[in-house]
Amino acid sequence: MNASALRRYTPFAASSLQSLLQYRSTFLINALTATTAVGVQVFLWRAVYGGRPGGLPGGYDLPRLTTYVLLAQVLGLMQASRVDEEVSGEVQRGDIAVSLLRPVSYPLARFAAGLPVSLTNATLVAVPVVALYALLLPLTAPTWGGMLLFAVSAALSLVIGFGVNLLVGLAGFVTTNIWGVRVVKDSVVAFFAGQVVPLALMPGPLAAVARVLPFQGMVDGPLRLLLGRYDGAAGAAVILTAQLGWAAALCALAALAWRGAVRRVEVLGG
């Protein structure tokens, strides 16, 4: 796709950001939610550590684990781009009809509209929350190399998150109880992504399952790269390749689902 075709999508990003800024209280609420969630988890882990003076398996000491838990919330926030909600809402209200009248690819327009949500959450919510905990608790300072790998990996995790959310949103074509699907998705994805517990600390079979699912590339992968929990360059390459593969596979799957869904659009009335 050339640059001029891509330019058609910038207004979707710009308008999404504009709409977003009209509901400023959302950021405050997101910040409070994230702060609380991090707080609860950090103190839970501190209690666990209190009973295990030898530290946890997987090379996670307390500052490292605190960093993990904190940044896991940040990644979770970034991936909550509301794409699932918006897509299923449009399908159910029938507004999808109007979206189909625009000469653009609907999934790409949705991605463009979701990007500012992710990025504003990352800056307006994540930065203050991370700063707050950096003052309160000991954290592990990442290396420059780790941060670079993390940046690439976090970008890929956004694409994976988008693919998952778009697929869930498209479920609106099949069921009207999209709320239930989303609740299940939220908890399943959060768990297998490693947002609650790093994969290295999961019981063996569970970790094995998590490793073959796409979700580990959303939180566990980027944070292993940031915290140096991999075996040399080859280990880092494996994490990134897996992410890339899943990102491509999910996008292809979502594109396929979209093509199937659009053929069965039935907007009655209106």
Place this chain on the structure above:
Amino acid sequence: MIVAENLVKEFRVAERGPGLIGSLSTLFSREHRLVRAVSGVSFEIPAGTKAAYIGANGAGKSTTVKMLTGIMTPTSGRALVAGLEPYRERRRNAANIGVVFGQRSQLWWDLPVPDSFRILRRVHEIPDAVYRRNMALFQELLDLDALGNTPVRQLSLGQRMRAEVAASLVHDPKVVFLDEPTVGLDLVLKEAVRRLVNHVNAELGTTVLLTSHDMGDITAICDRVLVVNHGEVVHRGTMHELLRTADTRAVVFEHHGGPDEAISLIGKGLEGASARLVDGGRIRVEYPVARWTSRQVMGFLLDHFDVTDCVAPEPDLEMVLRRIYAGRVAA
């Protein structure tokens, strides 16, 4: 410009009985019923035509428009709009068409109207000159600036509809589909919307397909008419031809003499015709076309009365349509 060949659209609708029991039973058994919203519609609308697509509620108008705009895929049959099959080449087709759905907004709900236009400009890659020309036209006819910087969701229906109609035309589409475009507009704005549509048709040769329950829209805009009933086209032709299918005609005249004896004389002399007094002391004679020719009726009136004024109004579109919907005229 628009071609429909045997377009069919069927929906599967879940059957459910009435009341709570009926709803509960769908948990265990779900039966589907096939509803045929559009059954084999064929028509052709030449470029530059302003066609009305008329039908009673549930006649399949909206469904047909959704297939022509690429939103829905037909169950069978084929449609072509500006040479493209809309549902197969949705995005390319979307660049060729403009659409107003009276009940749905195509504007960005949380943003002010001018922002929606800026977005459309980029999305459709509208050349500067075209954009400026169209915005000036919309301003002149619809006074869009008056909508200010209020988010669309806070606009009244009338305010929003002005912006909707303008938004459908901003990229100089080859075809514009207008589904109830004057819903919620007052007389002055209705007139402005009709002028705008007629203007772009005259200047750019834009093909117009209008569906409306507002007879005023249809007569003010359209030169051709397609009437659908039960998912089939039951009449096609010019507005004039449609009106000619009326099975009764009327003559209104004024004369020197008393109305009462005139009415009874007409009743006796023109069997099957009815005469009544209308405002201003004039007499309206309605006669069945099958029984009397206009010449016979006029001859009778001129022979028997000292006629001072006489008009033969066009048959009323609404009356014609009512008869078509009721199935009394098969054209």
